[in-house]
Amino acid sequence: MESAKSARVNKSKMAENRKLIKIATAGSVDDGKSTLIGRLLYDTGSLTSDKLEAIERNSKQRGYDYLDFSLATDGLVAEREQGITIDVAHIYFNTDKTNFIVADTPGHVEYTRNMVTGASTSQVAIILIDARKGVIEQTYRHFFISNLLRLSHVVVAVNKMDLVDYDEEVYLKIKSDFEELVAKSDFSTDQITFIPISALKGENVSQKSDLMNWYIGNTLLDHLEVLEPADLQESSAARFPVQFVIRPKTEAYHDFRGFAGKVYGGNLKKGDSITVLPSLTTSKIKAIHFFEKEVEEAAIGSSITITLEDEVNVSRGDTIVKNSDLPKSEKLISATICQVNAKPLKVGDKYTLQHGVNRVLAKVESIQGRIHTDFSGEEATDQLKLNDIGQVTFKLSKAIHFDSYKQNKSTGSFILIDEGSYDTVSVGFIN
Amino acid sequence: MSNLFIPNPKEAESIHILREVAAQFEKPVLLFSGGKDSITLVRLAQKAFYPARIPFPLLHIDTGHNFPETIAFRDQLVEELGLELIVRNVQDSIDQGKVTEERGRYASRNTLQTTTLLDAIEEFKFDACIGGARRDEEKARAKERVFSVRDDFGQWDEKNQRPELFDMLNGKIHQGQNVRVFPISNWTELDVWEYIKNEDMKIPSIYFAHKREVFFRDGMVWTANQHVYRDNSEEVVERMVRFRTVGDMTCTAAVLSDADTLEAVVDEIRLSTISERGARIDDKRSEAAMEKRKKVGYF
Numbered sequence: 001m002e003s004a005k006s007a008r009v010n011k012s013k014m015a016e017n018r019k020l021i022k023i024a025t026a027g028s029v030d031d032g033k034s035t036l037i038g039r040l041l042y043d044t045g046s047l048t049s050d051k052l053e054a055i056e057r058n059s060k061q062r063g064y065d066y067l068d069f070s071l072a073t074d075g076l077v078a079e080r081e082q083g084i085t086i087d088v089a090h091i092y093f094n095t096d097k098t099n100f101i102v103a104d105t106p107g108h109v110e111y112t113r114n115m116v117t118g119a120s121t122s123q124v125a126i127i128l129i130d131a132r133k134g135v136i137e138q139t140y141r142h143f144f145i146s147n148l149l150r151l152s153h154v155v156v157a158v159n160k161m162d163l164v165d166y167d168e169e170v171y172l173k174i175k176s177d178f179e180e181l182v183a184k185s186d187f188s189t190d191q192i193t194f195i196p197i198s199a200l201k202g203e204n205v206s207q208k209s210d211l212m213n214w215y216i217g218n219t220l221l222d223h224l225e226v227l228e229p230a231d232l233q234e235s236s237a238a239r240f241p242v243q244f245v246i247r248p249k250t251e252a253y254h255d256f257r258g259f260a261g262k263v264y265g266g267n268l269k270k271g272d273s274i275t276v277l278p279s280l281t282t283s284k285i286k287a288i289h290f291f292e293k294e295v296e297e298a299a300i301g302s303s304i305t306i307t308l309e310d311e312v313n314v315s316r317g318d319t320i321v322k323n324s325d326l327p328k329s330e331k332l333i334s335a336t337i338c339q340v341n342a343k344p345l346k347v348g349d350k351y352t353l354q355h356g357v358n359r360v361l362a363k364v365e366s367i368q369g370r371i372h373t374d375f376s377g378e379e380a381t382d383q384l385k386l387n388d389i390g391q392v393t394f395k396l397s398k399a400i401h402f403d404s405y406k407q408n409k410s411t412g413s414f415i416l417i418d419e420g421s422y423d424t425v426s427v428g429f430i431n
Numbered sequence: 432m433s434n435l436f437i438p439n440p441k442e443a444e445s446i447h448i449l450r451e452v453a454a455q456f457e458k459p460v461l462l463f464s465g466g467k468d469s470i471t472l473v474r475l476a477q478k479a480f481y482p483a484r485i486p487f488p489l490l491h492i493d494t495g496h497n498f499p500e501t502i503a504f505r506d507q508l509v510e511e512l513g514l515e516l517i518v519r520n521v522q523d524s525i526d527q528g529k530v531t532e533e534r535g536r537y538a539s540r541n542t543l544q545t546t547t548l549l550d551a552i553e554e555f556k557f558d559a560c561i562g563g564a565r566r567d568e569e570k571a572r573a574k575e576r577v578f579s580v581r582d583d584f585g586q587w588d589e590k591n592q593r594p595e596l597f598d599m600l601n602g603k604i605h606q607g608q609n610v611r612v613f614p615i616s617n618w619t620e621l622d623v624w625e626y627i628k629n630e631d632m633k634i635p636s637i638y639f640a641h642k643r644e645v646f647f648r649d650g651m652v653w654t655a656n657q658h659v660y661r662d663n664s665e666e667v668v669e670r671m672v673r674f675r676t677v678g679d680m681t682c683t684a685a686v687l688s689d690a691d692t693l694e695a696v697v698d699e700i701r702l703s704t705i706s707e708r709g710a711r712i713d714d715k716r717s718e719a720a721m722e723k724r725k726k727v728g729y730f
Contacts, residue, residue: 020440088594090574101617253482260480295436415596422604427594
């Protein structure tokens with residue numbers, strides 16, 4: 001048994017001022033992704049003794065001569081039987097400085113949708129590469145999705161260095177192959193970090209490796225900790241889609257009409273001049289309520305309730321924005337679509353389009369093409385199948401009020417809901 | 432900037448989810464066990480709709496083997512906040528012959544709750560059941576959605592779940608289907624405890640260290656009580672204990688503890704090396720215990 005956790009994880013410290021970093025992991029089958037996550041849990045002291053015992057028991061039962069940390073995350077019976085991961089799992093751990101949420105997404109060819117799903121709630125991607133195999137087709141795909149979803153940072157973890165004798169040449173070759181991909185993407189080089197690791201042996205995960213002295217950068221955990229959430233938070237114009245109208249109808253709050261929602265893009269302040277979309281009525285923010293208190297200004301990400309100076313007709317699905325910066329309003333939109341359901345998307349199909357909390361009807365006007373996830377361009381097609389990514393134009397029953405995905409992830413994305421099954425069949429990123 | 436409100440991201444997410452439930456469903460209900468997670472949900476719901484009242488009732492599935500302290504707490508909370516409480520009893524399901532009481536050493540009413548819950552959903556036509564499950568609790572729960580669609584039989588089809596993208600929640604369902612909603616999916620046990628402490632919330636007394644008659648079995652501390660099977664060789668002793676989860680007496684083990692304040696409890700959790708479900712006897716039945724229960728409609 002290896003001795004306990006790294007000294008820096010001091011569990012007695014208070015967690016209150018920890019920052020929150022959300023990570024998606026991507027790797028192909030057998031790249032050791034589950035092992036890496038298990039290792040991170042172990043090294044941060046997040047594997048409780050009963051879980052650790054279960055891992056020891058299971059590893060022994062299977063006749064392994066090391067601890068199989070992948071058993072910490074492979075949750076469902078089918079997965080344990082087949083030794084693979086079949087759906088997005090969420091894993092939580094923390095160090096003194098940071099709370100982490102990991103969306104663990106499987107790397108099978110057919111599971112692009114899982115990575116898109118996991119990455120949609122993440123700021124950082126860890127892409128695993130097996131040092132013996134190097135950059136393969138799936139690496140292209142994982143990086144393409146990180147680029148499509150505009151993640152803030154990508155960590156390229158070159159894993160299984162123990163199986164290539166910790167050879168710097170192997171690492172450098174993979175790094176340079178990957179850099180060719182970076183050049184084709186929208187990422188700048190300072191958003192990409194390469195780290196040679198062995199998840200199995202714990203080299204450069206939380207402990208600096210003595211076996212790879214040629215590597216001078218941070219360990220993986222150190223690197224994740226120095227990322228600043230400020231850099232990970234998008235900042236654009238304030239958007240406030242109304243989720244719910246609050247009318248207490250009580251003696252004390254007889255005339256109260258509050259608009260409940262979450263602030264996207266930028267801060268909202270008492271006294272701000274606002275426009276309600278789609279009605280284009282204008283007013284001013286009278287007060288910002290959070291539970292029993294009133295605040296002057298609410299930062300991005302706040303779930304608050306606001307009241308307006310004037311009696312304005314506002315209902316769910318409307319968007320309140322500052323007068324100074326209106327979003328686009330269109331009935332014809334073009335977007336990059338990722339198909340996340342087995343039913344293909346075809347020209348003429350009708351769907352419910354959910355944009356934030358607002359729903360309209362949408363018809364597929366045209367499909368411009370299917371995009372190759374290896375950065376080699378696109379090809380013409382008349383349909384998008386599960387895991388396909390393509391350019392699509394939609395005609396809507398009513399205009400939506402949006403920003404491009406590049407400007408605002410929340411007001412620049414939508415999902416399509418099938419009218420028959422009610423399944424979520426596609427996700428769209430507005431151009 | 433003066434008086435700038437910076438959100439707690441997990442709290443903001445949970446409030447967003449609760450508001451989506453109120454907006455997207457006709458008859459939501461909050462499943463209330465009297466445990467810390469469902470108490471946290473009630474606080475979050477207060478925040479989501481303030482100054483209006485919480486726009487859905489609470490539903491408690493009472494196994495009849497709950498700790499009396501939990502029931503007393505439940506009734507007081509409902510009274511103070513002016514909430515509507517619905518109680519349905521596992522005993523009634525047994526009396527109606529729908530389920531059979533388990534027997535023997537590990538007899539528990541925990542799995543029997545499922546039938547009573549599904550009957551209540553049908554009786555009231557609830558279309559969304561809000562629960563306090565968290566993904567960090569257990570491996571099968573790590574794959575659970577925030578809006579988790581169940582069929583007419585309450586079953587969870589883990590391979591056929593709707594993907595959830597960004598914070599957009601798709602609550603569209605067919606007649607007969609319902610959705611289980613988990614607003615604190617992304618909270619950890621420590622998050623919950625720190626929140627309870629920061630918010631200075633009241634919780635049932637059994638979460639704090641107290642003297643109790645217990646006995647030891649399989650390395651766990653069991654409550655000595657008429658509802659819990661015990662054989663003569665299992666000696667009853669008095670110990671200072673507290674509970675980390677509050678469930679049915681027959682499946683909730685205590686931990687030896689002197690933590691008698693919220694501060695002490697939070698410290699204990701932070702330093703703990705045992706997961707909270709490590710004290711859940713129901714999970715020890717097999718490696719896949721939770722997944723099997725979820726598939727048939729367990730919460």
